[in-house]
Amino acid sequence: MKQMKLFAIDLGNRQVKLKSEKATKVLPSYYVDVAEYGKRNVLELVKSDDAATTGDYKSGRDEGFTYVWGTGLDVSRKHVTDTLGLSKRYDSREFKVLADLALAELARDFKESSGGILDVVVVTGVPTNEYDDEETFKYIKEALTGVRSAEIDGVTYVVRVHEVYILMQPVGTAVDVMVDETGDVIDGNDIEDGYVGIVDIGGGTIIIDAFEKMNLDTNNRVQLEEGSHKLFINIRNRVNDNKDGHRITEHEVERMVRDGHEDSTYYWSPNGRDNLNLTDIVKQERERYTRKVIQSVRGTFKSMSRMRKIYVTGGTANLLNQNEFKIAIPIAEFVKDSETANVRGYYKYGLLNEVNIVDESDAIKN
Template identity: 35%
Template sequence: MNIFAIDLGNKRVKMKSDRAEYVYPASYLLAETVTKGVLGGWQLQGNQVYSIDKEENRFVWGTELDAYHLSEKMIDTYARSGRIEQKKAQRILEFALGRLALDYNESRTKPLVVKLVLGVPITDMHEDSKTIQTLKDLMIGRHYIEIDGEELIVEIPSEDHILVVPQYMGTAFELAYDDALNSVDDYANGRMGILDIGGGTILINTSNCLNPAPMGAERFEGVQTLIKLIAEKINSTKLFTIERLLREGSATGNYIYRPSRNTSDLRNISSLVQKSIEDYTRFTVAPLVTENFPDIENVDFIVITGGGANIIDKAALLDEIGQDYFDRLVFITSSELANVRGFYKYAVLIWNGSGEIQSPERVEPVVSVPSQEVVTEEVSISEPNPDYSEQLKQVQDNLKRLREEIDQEI
C-alpha cells in the first residue's frame, strides 16, 4: 500500500511517502518566463519542469527557484480564503502528487495506486465549507503529471483512499507516536495546546488525550506578516527573496539580502531583521499564547510548531509571557515537517491497522516526533507495530466524538 501525505501550506508544501519527504515552496514559475529570463534556461539542480494533463503550459517548481532572481514573476498560491478553489493551488497539489510519485519506478509504466492524506484548517472541517468536497473532486481519479518530459501516472480510486484531517493535529500525532507507532504517554494521554505558526496563518487549538477540540482559532498573522514588515523597511517587493533570507539566516542570525546576481547589490540587514523578528514575537506571537490559554493549569504542554517556530525570538517570548508559561512550551525540531509526518503516521495507523476507514469528512488527530530540517533525501519509515489494535480503537472513538461535537456546534 502506497500512502502519500501532503501539507499544502501557504508558503511551503510539505510532502511525505515511505520513500522520502520534501519541502518545496508554495510558489512556482511559468517555464517560458524562466527560459526567456535566465541564461542556460531552467535547468538547475533541485528544480524540475512540470506539466499536467489537459494543460498546455509548463511550470518550473523546486527548491532552488530563488536562484533565477525572478521573484516578481513568481506564481504565489498564498490566499486567505477559497484557496483550494483557485487553479494555481490546484495545480501545485498535482505537482506534489507527481513529485512523490517520481520516487516510484512503477508510476512510469502503469497507474500508481495511492492513498492520500491531507490536512486542512479546523475552520474548513464544517459542513458549509466547500474545501473538503473540492479536494475529493480534484483528487479522486487518475492523474497524469509530466516531470522533465517523463510522464507519471497516479491513481486515487475512490473516496475511501482519501483522508482529510485538521491541520494542527498532525503535530499532535507526531508527538504522541514514535516511528514504530508506539504511543508516547505524556503526549498521547496529555492535555496539549498547539500554536501552529504557518506561512499565512497562525492556528491555535487544543487536544485532550488526542481528542481534538471541535473548533479553534485562526489568525491571518503567519510569517507572511513578518516578511511584509521587513519588505516595507527595506523598500522591496521581492517577498520570495526575503522569505529565503529568513530561512537561511535563522540559524546564524546573519541575514544577507541578495536582490540580484550583482554582488554590489548585497546588503547585510541583520540588525533590521532581528528587530523585526523580536517585534513579531513580542506583539503577534506572545499575546496569542496567553490569550488562548488563559488558565495555564488546563494544559500540560503548549507546542510551538509550523515553519515560523524556527524563526521566533525565544528570549523575547520568555520576556513577554513569563517563566510559568515559557516552561510549558515545547519547541519541535524540524517543526515545519511535524504536521506532514503526523499525517503520515495517522494514515498508517488507520489504513494498516484496520480494514475499515473512518469517514474523512470531519476528523482527526495526528502526531509524531522531531527530525531533520528541510529534507529532500529518501527517508525510511519503520514498519508499524502490529500490537496497536487497542490504540487504534481509542483513536477511532476520539474521532467519533469529534464529529458529534462538531455537529452540535453547527
C-alpha cells in the same frame, strides 16, 4: 484487500510538505512560469556537477504551460505564481496545479508511476476553522482524487488516488508526538491523557488549539490570518521604504530569511554587485512577530496552569525567537523539525489506521 502506497501531503500557504515511505520533502507553495526565465542556459559553457534543485513541471490539467519548481527556485525579478489564499483557495487553478505537482513529486520515487499507474491513498489536513466546511472538503477531494498526472523534466508520472483522508491540521502534530515511526502509540505520551495546547504557525495562519485527552477544546482556541506572510511583508515594506531605490519582493524576503546564515546575519543582493546587510531589520521584525504570537497564545490560553504542555509547531516556528518565547511561556516545547511535524503526523495516522489497505471492490478502476 489491496495494499496501496501511502502519501501524506501538506499543501501549506508558503510551503509544501510531502512524505511517503521513500522520502520527506519540503518545497515552496509557489512556482514560476518557464517563460519568465527567457531562453535558458545559452551562456552555460560547462555542464554543472551540482545536483539540480529545480525542474520543469507540466500539470496534466493545465496543458500548454510549463512551470519551474523546486527548493532552489530563482524568484529574483520573476512573476511568481502563488497559491497563498485565505478564501476559495482550494478551488483555484493554482492550487489544483500545485496538487498535481506534489503528487508527481512523491510518485517520482516509485518506478511503477512512470511505466504505469501508481495506486495511492492520501492523508492531508486543513486549518481547524475549515474542518467542518463541506465545500472545502469537496474541493480538496476533487483536487486530489482519481487519476492524476504530471510531467517532470520530460518524464510523466501517473497516480490513481483512491481515497483522501482529511484531518484537522493540528492533529498532525498531535499524532506525530504520540505515535512512533512504525505507527505504534508511544506509552506515557502527553497527548492521550493530558490537557495540551498546540500552536501551529504556518504561512497563512496561526492556529492555536487545545486538546483534552484528544478532544478539541472549542472554548479555548483561535485561528488568526497572521502567518509568516505578514512577517515577510513587514520586512519587505521596511526595506523598500529606504531611499536607495532597491525593491525587494515578498518571495525574495522569504528566501533570504529561511536560508539565513550560520552567524545569524541576513544579506540580500539586488543586482549581483551590491550586498545589502538587512540583519537589523530582519531581527527586529522577527522579534516583533514573536511578541505578537506570545500575546495571542496568552490571550487564548488564559488558564495555562491547568495545561501540561504547549507544543509549538509549523513551518514558521523556527523563525520565532525561541528563547524569548520559552521565557514568556515556560511550558512551551518547540517540536523537532517543526515544519514537517504535521505531514509526519498525517503519515503516522495513515499507518496507525491502515488507511492504505483498501478493499479491491471499492478501488477506483480508472
